[in-house]
Structures are given as structure tokens and as C-alpha cells.
Amino acid sequence: MARSGKLVILAILVLGVAAGAFAVWYRQQQSRHSLQFWGTEGASLIARAPHVEALWLELAGQQAADCDETVEVPGGTACVRQRQDVERAAGISNLRHALVQDATFQWSAEPPDGADWEFALRFFDEGQSSVLLFDLARGACAEARTSRSVVLDPAASKDLSDFFAEQFGGK
DSSP: OHHHHHHHHHHHHHHHHHHHHHHHHHHHHHTHHHHHHHHHHHHHHHHHOSEEEEEEEOOTTOOOTTOSOEEEETTEEEEEEEEEEOTTSTTHHHHHHHHTSGGGEETTSOOOSSOOOOEEEEEEETTEEEEEEEETTTTEEEETTTOOEEEEOHHHHHHHHHHHHHHTTOO
16 A cells, blocks of 8 residues: 555656746747747847836828937837836836747738838846837837837737727827
8 A cells, every 4th residue: 555655656756847847848839939039138128127218209201300218120220209108107017928838929921011110118127128019000019229120910900009008198
């Protein structure tokens, strides 16, 4: 009887280790493309940076001459029209999680040319930052430093539109 009890405990232990290994593998598979696209530092900032700002940008070709702050975008710069701290905003945790999940993007779709980056999210911590640009009309997202872009899943694009509208009063 004592021997069978030890086997049960050993079986439970082996099953627990196997389940843990599967969970780690599964989690990595869910974010493999995103981690590769954002890079380790960028993905870490998106997921964990203590400071997050939403930026409303001037559309391409409409920048005011008296722009106080600009953001690098593919093909030039954009003027920051308005800035909002969003580290405590409703839904930001879900948004951060989604931005490092592969299901948020259509990896096989070709990103649109000539995007008008209307919004951005800036994640920063201790001198490091990552700026994600969004053209929600075309469903595009890019990382400002690399200028590489990717197509957003339509549901993610709608959620981002709702988030930015909430931050900037329905803009």
C-alpha cells in the first residue's frame, strides 16, 4: 500500500512538471511573431513599462508650424497634438497584453503603403522607450524606430479606436 502511494505522488509530480512545461511552450507560441517583430526590449517595454502615454498626432501634411513636440514616423515626423498619461487608464492592461500576442495582428497580410499615423502609444522606463504608431483607418501598426509595420486584426483595430476615442474625447 505504501508503495502505491509513492507512485501516485510521483505520477502527480511528473504530470505537474509536464503541464508547466506545456504552459511555457504554449505561451511562447502565442507571442512568437510579436516578440520577433517588437524585439525583446520593445516587447518588454510594451508589457511592463511603468509609464505609458497615448499621443494624438497631426495627420501627414497637416502639421502646424508651431509644433512643440514631434515623433519620428516612417518617412518623416508627426506633430503631437495632444498627450495623455494612460498607465492607469481603463483597459490599458488588456491592450498591453494584446500588443504582444500574435492573434492581434495579421502576420501574412501586406501592410498598406503611405499610412497616416494618427495615434501612438509611448512606453518608457529609465531612458528606454518604444513608440507604437497606429493608422486605424487602414488597420496598420508600426514601431517608430524601425519603421516596420504590420496589419492589425479588425477586432484589435476597433478596440484601439475605442481606446483612443476614450482618451481624447471621441476624436
